[in-house]
Structures are given as C-alpha cells and as structure tokens.
Amino acid sequence: MTDDRPDTWLSTAEIRRRFTSHFADNAELPHTAVPSASLLLDDPNLLFVNAGMVPFKPYFLGQATPPFDRATSVQKCIRTPDIEEVGKTTRHGTFFEMCGNFSFGDYFKEGAITLAWDLVTKAIADGGFGFDESVLYPSVLDGDDEAVALWKKISGLPDDRIVRLPPSENYWSMGVPGPGGPCSEILIDRGSAYGADRDWDAGDRYLEFWNLVFMQDDISAARSKYDVDIAGKLAQTGIDTGLGLERVAYLLQGRNNMYETDVVFPVIEKAQELTGKKYGSSYDDDVRFRVVADHIRSSLMLIGDGVTPGNEGRGYVLRRLLRRAIRNVRLLGYEDPALPELMPVSRDKMGETYTDLLGDWDRIARVAFAEEDAFRKTLQAGTQIFDLAATEVKKGGGTTVSGEKAFALHDTFGFPIDLTLEMASEAGLSVDEQGFRSLMAEQRERAKADAKSKKGQHADLSVYRGILDAHGPTEWLAYETLTTESAPVALLSGGKATDVLGNGEVGELVLDRTPFYAESGGQIADAGVIEFEGGRLEVLDVQRQNGLIVHQVRVVDGELTPSAKHFLAQVDPEWRIGARQAHSGTHVVHAALREVLGPTAMQSGSYNRPGYLRLDFGWTQSLTTGQVKEIEEVSNNALRADLPVAWDYMTLSQAKDWGAIALFGEKYDDSKVRVVEIGGPWSRELCGGTHVSHSSQIGTVAITGEASVGSGNRRIEAFTGVEGFKYLARERDVVAQLTELLKTQPQDLIPRVGDLIERLKAAEKELEKGRVAALLASAGQIAAAATDVDGVAVVAARAPGASGGDVRTLAMDVRSRLGEKPAVVVLIGDGDDKVSIVAATNAGARDKGLWANDLLRGVGPILGGKGGGKDDLAQGGGTDVDKIDDALALVPTLVRG
CATH class of the missing domain: 3.30.930.10 (Bira Bifunctional Protein; Domain 2)
Known part of the structure; x- marks a missing residue:
C-alpha cells in the first residue's frame, strides 16, 4: 500500500x-x-x-x-x-x-x-x-429537544444538520x-461513493465514530x-x-x-510477503488477509491477558481465533508454521502501548505456537476426511453433510463444528447442525455453569442492591478476628426476602459485621457456625455481593426470623488455620515454580482449601520428575527458612513498581491493593486471602501430581499442613507393606520390583508368541468375513497382538485367499502397544484404480502415522492405538471414493 x-x-x-x-x-x-x-x-x-x-x-x-x-x-x-x-x-x-x-x-x-x-x-x-465541521452530523434521540438545543448552541450547526433518530x-x-x-452520536459524511444523500441507514456513508x-x-x-x-x-x-x-x-x-491502519496493516504486509498474494487483488483473498490480521491481534491480546486455548468458554474463543487465522494463511498458500512469522509483527505494534506484551512474549509465544502445532496435525487428518465426505455427498446428488459426519469429525479428529461449517460453505454445501447438536447432547450432558457465576446475575442483584442502599456495606473483619457479635440485616430464601427459615432449611443471611472469609482469589469460604438467641446455623458458603458479605446457612437448631437477636458469628479455627496454610503454600509453590522454570511460568488460576492446593500455570510441556522434585524441594526449603509473611496496602502502580505479581483476570481497585510478600522480594503478589505469619507455619508442601489441563496450561496439586504429613505417612505405609510382601529392605525395593517386572514381561512374550501363531492360523477365517463394496471384496480387520512383519504376512495370506475377484485388504495390528498398518490389493482392485498406497494415506493420519510402499502392498505405522476401529471403519468409504 x-x-x-x-x-x-x-x-x-x-x-x-x-x-x-x-x-x-x-x-x-x-x-x-x-x-x-x-x-x-x-x-x-x-x-x-x-x-x-x-x-x-x-x-x-x-x-x-x-x-x-x-x-x-x-x-x-x-x-x-x-x-x-x-x-x-x-x-x-x-x-x-x-x-x-x-x-x-x-x-x-x-x-x-x-x-x-x-x-x-x-x-x-x-x-x-x-x-x-462541514462533514459532521450530530444525531440525537428523536424527541430529545434539550440535546438538539445544546448541539445548536455549542457547534453552531443549523437545525437540518442535527439528525433525529429512533x-x-x-x-x-x-x-x-x-x-x-x-x-x-457524531456521524461523519464520507461522501456519495459510500451511499445515498441523507440515508442515515446507509452505514458506511454516515459513519458513527x-x-x-x-x-x-x-x-x-x-x-x-x-x-x-x-x-x-x-x-x-x-x-x-x-x-x-x-x-x-x-x-x-x-x-x-x-x-x-498503521497498527493492523503490517500483519497483512507480512502475510503478503509469506504467501506471494497481494491485498486488493481479489475479494476472497482480501477476506483471508483481514481474518489473519484481526485474529492474530485478538489472539495476542487474549493470551497476553492470560487466556489459554481450550474447549470451553474463553479458551474456546481463543482456540477458534487462532485456528481461523492459521487456516486462512494456508488458504492463501503458505503451508509452513505462520504464527512465528506473523505474531511478532502484531506484538511490536501493540507493544508500543501495551508494554507487558514485550516482557511476557516468551510465554505468549509458547502458548500460541503450541496451538498451531496441534492444529496443523488436526488439519492434516481431518481435512482429508472432510474432503472425502464432501465428495461422497456431491456424488450422491446431496447438498448437506450429515450430522453424523460432522460429529465424527469433531469427536475423532478434534474438528470444531465452526470449521466444518466454514469448509462446507466453501464447498457449496450445508451441514445438518441440528443433527450434530443432538449427537453432542446424547454423548454427554453439558457441564453445569459454575455455581458462583449464577449468584451474580444482574437479574438477581436488585435484592442485594436494595439491602446495600438501606444498610450500607458489611463490616468485614476476616483479617482481624474469628468471632464477632453481629446483628441481622437481611434474611433471604430463593433470592427473595423471607420471614422465617425453619429447622433444616437453607437460606441467605446478611449481617452488619462478620469474621467469615468470602470466597475469592482461589480461596474457598470459611466454615463455621452462627449462633443466635434460640438457635444455631451452619455456614455452608460465603460470597461477596458488591459491598455485602452473604452467608449461605442451614438452620440446625431453632427457627430463624429477621427479628432474632444476639448473633455470634464464629469461624471454625481449625478450618481457618488449614486455609491459611494452603493459601500461603500456593504463593510458595508459585515462587518455587518461577525459580525452577523461569519467570514466564505464571500462575493462571488457583484453588485452595484447608490442607490442599492446586495451581494452574501457563506452560506447554509436561514437567520432568526432576523438575517436580526440585519445585517441591525449593518450596520446603522456604518453609524451613521460616520466611516472614507480611502484607501492605498501596496503589496498583506502586505495587507493580515494587515487583508484585498481578494475576491474570483478577480485578483490582487502582486506588488501593493488598500486596502479600513471603521472604521479601522472593514472593510478592496482589492477594486478598488469609495467610500464615511465617512460612514454617505451612508445615510441609507435598506435591501429589502435575498434569495438563488444556493446551498451554498445566496444573500442580499438593497437600499442606497436617494433610501433607498424612499423605507422606500413607506413602511410608505403602513402602512398608511392599517391603514386607516382597521380603526385602526399603533400599532394595526398586531393584526387586524391577526384577519382577522383567520376569513378567518375559512370560508375557511367551504368551504373545502363542497368540501370534494363532493369529496367523486365522487367515482363512478373516478372508471369509470379507464384505462387498461396489463389487470389491473388502477386508478391514484388526490383528490383535500382531505387529510389523506378522501383519504383513497375514495380509498377503488373506489377499491370496480372496481369489481373482477385485479385493482390498487393510489389517491393523496393535502388538507392543504400537500400530502397524498393512494395505494390500490384488490385480482386479488395481484395475479399478484402488492402490495400496492411497488406502494407507487415508487411514494413516487417523492413527497418527504414515508409511509407503507399492501399488499392491504398502506398510506403515502409527501412534494412536485407540483410533484403530475408527481407521478401519473408514476403509469402505475410501474404496467408494
């Protein structure tokens, strides 16, 4: 340009x-x-x-x-x-x-x-x-004479330049x-090239900005x-x-x-360079260029704010944006990984204002590039299957891809339905979306929305707003005490005020003051009781509703009415101790994680309850056993060092200057934030949770697992305090039982178990030989099960326990038993937990244009593999044993195609 x-x-x-x-x-x-x-x-x-x-x-x-x-x-x-x-x-x-x-x-x-x-x-x-001024037109609501008069007074424009709109x-x-x-609104007249004169609905002519x-x-x-x-x-x-x-x-x-514009177009310029296509040359290519430019920037900003690709909610939106960008670059003719080329261009432009993008680039790039790698594999397998399905629909004179086929693409290949819809549209076809949705509903029930999110719908907030207006905010004393003498402010049931809660009933109680911690920042609400004159309540949950602290309670004794007196709110002290240990433990594990993996390993979510914590963090690779062990060791060294735990209040900008970490997605009041530090600069985070006063009070950190929770996101789980010690004691008991069972000492346990495993493997190999021998003897039975597909004898079968050469020998034997009639044989073995694929055709099948290599290329991607050979015999391997039945089910479709 x-x-x-x-x-x-x-x-x-x-x-x-x-x-x-x-x-x-x-x-x-x-x-x-x-x-x-x-x-x-x-x-x-x-x-x-x-x-x-x-x-x-x-x-x-x-x-x-x-x-x-x-x-x-x-x-x-x-x-x-x-x-x-x-x-x-x-x-x-x-x-x-x-x-x-x-x-x-x-x-x-x-x-x-x-x-x-x-x-x-x-x-x-x-x-x-x-x-x-000559091309500007203010618009007002028709009938808002005050606004009309003000516009005339301030702008000096005549009455016919003030637009009345409905x-x-x-x-x-x-x-x-x-x-x-x-x-x-302020509208600008862009000229007659964009629409008719004074046609306010023309859109591009009178543009509102x-x-x-x-x-x-x-x-x-x-x-x-x-x-x-x-x-x-x-x-x-x-x-x-x-x-x-x-x-x-x-x-x-x-x-x-x-x-x-100067911020977005540089991505299009880079895409032109990569693809050799020119923006402005054709409508279809221009659409693709614009999709790439928009989605690259949007994805960059979402990942920068902590979103990782996934199959639900925000993660699904990000995955969809990334995959649409990647696919449109491929449609423009660029087959290599595109995000490493394009996203840095957007980073440099947006980073001029949002400098966090520059400092956080390593994490952003890791998340985005991993998603592209995964999607390229999905495209390789799924696109071929879609093309076959589309060809089959058109061959039969149809115009709609069935819901079953769309569901299979989603369930087997990870193809999101919107991608199937796009590809179908490009092929001049539609998709039976209703059929797809029905199958999705049959497969699994949609997860229920998070209970907490239901509590904050605006339709339900009016009752809380009325309480707040009448009584003011709750005096929240969770940091100062575990017990308060309180007075009732409101009693609710089903979101509405109620006159009574009977024994065993559940409702919501708002007090003028409370010591209970309300769920936030990953820490669940306190447990405890509220006593009142003539009764007792069990606290089930505590949530913030604007300035109110709302207790969900069950009546365990007596009858609760709004006129009840002498309330005593009491947090369970053991519960609070465990919660403090877990929350401080989360900060310690986060700091240890960053010390071991580097500063780009940022927490993206957490959950802690007494004795237990889990911490989600942005990372694209599984951690090694050594890394997990080192994180646990660094954490416990921090506990043994008895690091001081302190907190202070300051502005958000001061906290960031001080090096405090603000977690993704959290909302902070810029006028005042709470910073919790453990060991000074070693761990500084914005946090409103409850904490121990010294790290040694956490007791212990025992990491129990590390796993993936979505593309680019991992999770560490651990026990703290008494629960941590109980976990370690259970591990000790297991070791003691094994040493007694195997008649050995703890230090000899691993070699002893290893020896037993080797002996077991040797025995299994002997059994395997017997199974394979039986398998090779079954060629006649397999051949007899051939089905007719458009005049071709088709054998698509699993060879349990067979691998490599055994599958090849069996396939050739089966083919020879099918005689002169056109015949196709596809056998897949799963010996040693590896996939072995052999495709064989006879002369009659090859006369019909059926080649072994084509069959192998059709089923190979489903199994995560590939291979090659000649027209009559091709052999390959794969990695996904679970997809063998799906691959075999595709063979008749490949023969028809």
Whole structure:
C-alpha cells in the first residue's frame, strides 16, 4: 500500500494520547486517567470486556461508590458474536479499543457535548483531531429537544444538520433494570461513493465514530436495550461516551477500514510477503488477509491477558481465533508454521502501548505456537476426511453433510463444528447442525455453569442492591478476628426476602459485621457456625455481593426470623488455620515454580482449601520428575527458612513498581491493593486471602501430581499442613507393606520390583508368541468375513497382538485367499502397544484404480502415522492405538471414493 498520507494523518498511538490528554489535562474539568482493565473481568454476564464502560458498571449500577467524579480511559475490548463475518465486511472485528470519558453525578449533556465537539473539531496543530465541521452530523434521540438545543448552541450547526433518530438507534441501556438514557452520536459524511444523500441507514456513508450516552432514566424493565419501561429519573445523572479508536484512526489516516491502519496493516504486509498474494487483488483473498490480521491481534491480546486455548468458554474463543487465522494463511498458500512469522509483527505494534506484551512474549509465544502445532496435525487428518465426505455427498446428488459426519469429525479428529461449517460453505454445501447438536447432547450432558457465576446475575442483584442502599456495606473483619457479635440485616430464601427459615432449611443471611472469609482469589469460604438467641446455623458458603458479605446457612437448631437477636458469628479455627496454610503454600509453590522454570511460568488460576492446593500455570510441556522434585524441594526449603509473611496496602502502580505479581483476570481497585510478600522480594503478589505469619507455619508442601489441563496450561496439586504429613505417612505405609510382601529392605525395593517386572514381561512374550501363531492360523477365517463394496471384496480387520512383519504376512495370506475377484485388504495390528498398518490389493482392485498406497494415506493420519510402499502392498505405522476401529471403519468409504 502506498504511503499517501493525508494532512490529517495521526498514528493510532498519537490519537490515543490526544484523547486521554484532552480529558485528563482539561483545566476546567480534569478527569482521572484510568488504565485499561484486563479483557477478563469477573462479570457473570460477559465472557470478555466488550465495551469501554464495563469496568465502570458497578458505579453506574450503584453497586459501588466511584473513587472519582470524572474519568477517562482507553479500554481493550473483545466482541465475538460475529466472528464468521470478520473479513467479509470491513465493519466486523473482534479486538478493538474504546476511548471513553465518564461523569458520575458531575457534568451532564452540555459538558459532554462541549468536550466531544472541541476535541473532534480542534485543529491538528492545536492537539485536536481536525475533522472538518462541514462533514459532521450530530444525531440525537428523536424527541430529545434539550440535546438538539445544546448541539445548536455549542457547534453552531443549523437545525437540518442535527439528525433525529429512533430509540433503536439512539437509546441505550444494559438490557436489564438499571440506568439508561438517550444517546447522541457524531456521524461523519464520507461522501456519495459510500451511499445515498441523507440515508442515515446507509452505514458506511454516515459513519458513527463517537457515541455520547446521557444516563438519566431509572429503568424498571427491559425487553431489549431500547425497548424499556422507565420508572422515573435517576437521582444522579451520568455520562458514558465511547469513541472507536480504530474508526478514528482509519478516518484520519485516509484509509477505508480498520484493517488498513498503521497498527493492523503490517500483519497483512507480512502475510503478503509469506504467501506471494497481494491485498486488493481479489475479494476472497482480501477476506483471508483481514481474518489473519484481526485474529492474530485478538489472539495476542487474549493470551497476553492470560487466556489459554481450550474447549470451553474463553479458551474456546481463543482456540477458534487462532485456528481461523492459521487456516486462512494456508488458504492463501503458505503451508509452513505462520504464527512465528506473523505474531511478532502484531506484538511490536501493540507493544508500543501495551508494554507487558514485550516482557511476557516468551510465554505468549509458547502458548500460541503450541496451538498451531496441534492444529496443523488436526488439519492434516481431518481435512482429508472432510474432503472425502464432501465428495461422497456431491456424488450422491446431496447438498448437506450429515450430522453424523460432522460429529465424527469433531469427536475423532478434534474438528470444531465452526470449521466444518466454514469448509462446507466453501464447498457449496450445508451441514445438518441440528443433527450434530443432538449427537453432542446424547454423548454427554453439558457441564453445569459454575455455581458462583449464577449468584451474580444482574437479574438477581436488585435484592442485594436494595439491602446495600438501606444498610450500607458489611463490616468485614476476616483479617482481624474469628468471632464477632453481629446483628441481622437481611434474611433471604430463593433470592427473595423471607420471614422465617425453619429447622433444616437453607437460606441467605446478611449481617452488619462478620469474621467469615468470602470466597475469592482461589480461596474457598470459611466454615463455621452462627449462633443466635434460640438457635444455631451452619455456614455452608460465603460470597461477596458488591459491598455485602452473604452467608449461605442451614438452620440446625431453632427457627430463624429477621427479628432474632444476639448473633455470634464464629469461624471454625481449625478450618481457618488449614486455609491459611494452603493459601500461603500456593504463593510458595508459585515462587518455587518461577525459580525452577523461569519467570514466564505464571500462575493462571488457583484453588485452595484447608490442607490442599492446586495451581494452574501457563506452560506447554509436561514437567520432568526432576523438575517436580526440585519445585517441591525449593518450596520446603522456604518453609524451613521460616520466611516472614507480611502484607501492605498501596496503589496498583506502586505495587507493580515494587515487583508484585498481578494475576491474570483478577480485578483490582487502582486506588488501593493488598500486596502479600513471603521472604521479601522472593514472593510478592496482589492477594486478598488469609495467610500464615511465617512460612514454617505451612508445615510441609507435598506435591501429589502435575498434569495438563488444556493446551498451554498445566496444573500442580499438593497437600499442606497436617494433610501433607498424612499423605507422606500413607506413602511410608505403602513402602512398608511392599517391603514386607516382597521380603526385602526399603533400599532394595526398586531393584526387586524391577526384577519382577522383567520376569513378567518375559512370560508375557511367551504368551504373545502363542497368540501370534494363532493369529496367523486365522487367515482363512478373516478372508471369509470379507464384505462387498461396489463389487470389491473388502477386508478391514484388526490383528490383535500382531505387529510389523506378522501383519504383513497375514495380509498377503488373506489377499491370496480372496481369489481373482477385485479385493482390498487393510489389517491393523496393535502388538507392543504400537500400530502397524498393512494395505494390500490384488490385480482386479488395481484395475479399478484402488492402490495400496492411497488406502494407507487415508487411514494413516487417523492413527497418527504414515508409511509407503507399492501399488499392491504398502506398510506403515502409527501412534494412536485407540483410533484403530475408527481407521478401519473408514476403509469402505475410501474404496467408494
């Protein structure tokens, strides 16, 4: 692309800087500059942050008090509903950045309009964006006469330049009860080449690039984001605006779309270099280039924020993005690994602003490149099978790939359904999605949503919001004490206020003060009891709901009513001791892990309960026995060193400067965070959990396992404290029992067991010889079981226990027994837990175009192997014994094809 920069050209980084400076440095209305939050926030309604206002939702919903009256941010966002449309149009993209300014009970319509119009129209030389007023059209909600008058006053534009639009375009809400209000957009007229004059629905002609939301309505019910019932006016108005950074960038840079901006297009340039194709030469190739550029950047940002590829939720979205990018590069003609070539280009551009991408590159690259390696193997096997299926459908005059075939591709080859849909569409076919879904449902029941996420749905929050407004937040004393005298604030059952909980019933109790730790940061809630005059409650769970601490309780004695008195909340002290040991143990294991593997081994999740911890971390290879042993040794050395454990409060930026680790996906209050350190700089993490005061109080760390929990993610499990000692005692007892059983000493146990295993193997080999001899004697029986496929005698059979030459000898024997009729023989042996494949054809089969090599190439990838030979006899091997039956089932399809 030529460098024909217009006079208005500003880099994306400069646009971002000017936006933030315009608000943060405003003399009359200075805004607090808030850094972008992670793409992963703890919001039960969202998979990812999808708008600039999401981090501020608790303030607009009244769930928390904002620490500032005015704020500005440039927020990372991901939107995923239209992934299939990315590249086909220039409007759809997954990752984008939203510039916003926010007012919480401070300035309102006039202030928002003034600030926006000033920045948009101010000359480039004066720090603005320099848009020509003659092509700008403010839009308002039809009937919002106040906004019309303000736009005329502030901009000086005539009435016919103010566009009135219906609620479907210019009313905003969250789609749930809460705040909402009319919008005012700023549109730019891109000229007659993009649509008809004053056709506001043309889309590309009058392009909206900034939306100003005037929050003024209290919504009582919402059927959609604009079809709402308004109960009245909010007591406190607010402003939420969003300016699309990518849109402004391509408008000022004189480009047609977001893919051609200075941040995104370098990936397309690199893809052109790799593939030899040219962007702008054909629609189909342009779509592929855009998919690659968008998905590479989106994947980079998701991995940077801690997402790893998987089959559920966020991990599935990332896997889908990576695999679509990889496949589109291949469709452009580049067969080699593409991510090592393309992702560093996006890293260098995005790293200019998000510098964490540079420091964390080793981990990001390891996760992404491992996923590409895995997908290339999937493509090799699955694409061939899909092509055969598509050919079979077309040959039969059909237009639909069956649900059974789509399910087999998913279940056997790991082909996600969206990839099957894409490939079918490219082949001019459809897929029986309903049949596929039915088979998926029959195979396994979908996992239930996490219980905690159900507790935070906005539809259920109104009751907690009412309690918070009436009584204020719970006084939380989990760090100070294990016992509090408390008073009841609210009693709930089924999410609603109740007058009584009877003996044995379960409900929710909110107290004015509590010592119970509420589940967070991987640490489960405290156990204990709450006594009251005339009764006793067992605490089953404790959760945070905004500023409230909500206890799930079971009545074990008496009857609980809202008027009950003399509450005594008591945490089980043994439970708390075990929880503290496990949580501090998690920090110790994390620090030991990073010491052994290096700083890129970052925790991605954790869970700890009394006596037990598990820690997930980003890593693409299994750990060796030596590495696990070293991690355990480093951990226990830290315990023996009796390292001091301390915590302090500071700002998030101070904590990062101090070297504290902020874990992926966690939400932190920038005004104050809690940093826990063990042994000074050896372990410093942002954490709100409960901890021991010295590392020796953890007791012991006994690692019980290390395993994969998804592509690019591993898990370590361990016992701590008393549970750790019990685990080691059980191991000791096992050794004692074995030494007694084998009549040997502990130091001789391994050689003794090894000798027994060798003798067992020798005996098994003798048995194996007998099985093989019987197998070779069964050639006649195997030949007699041949089936007819379009006039060809087909034998596709398993040769249990046979391998290598034995399978070859048996296949030739079976072929000779089938006579002159066209015959195909495919035998697969599983001797020594290895796959041996032999394909044989006779002259009649070869006259029909059936070659042994083709058959071997068809079944080999399923088994994770390959091989070769001649037209009449081909032999190979594989690695996946579990897929032998799938490979054999494919043989008739290969013969027909």
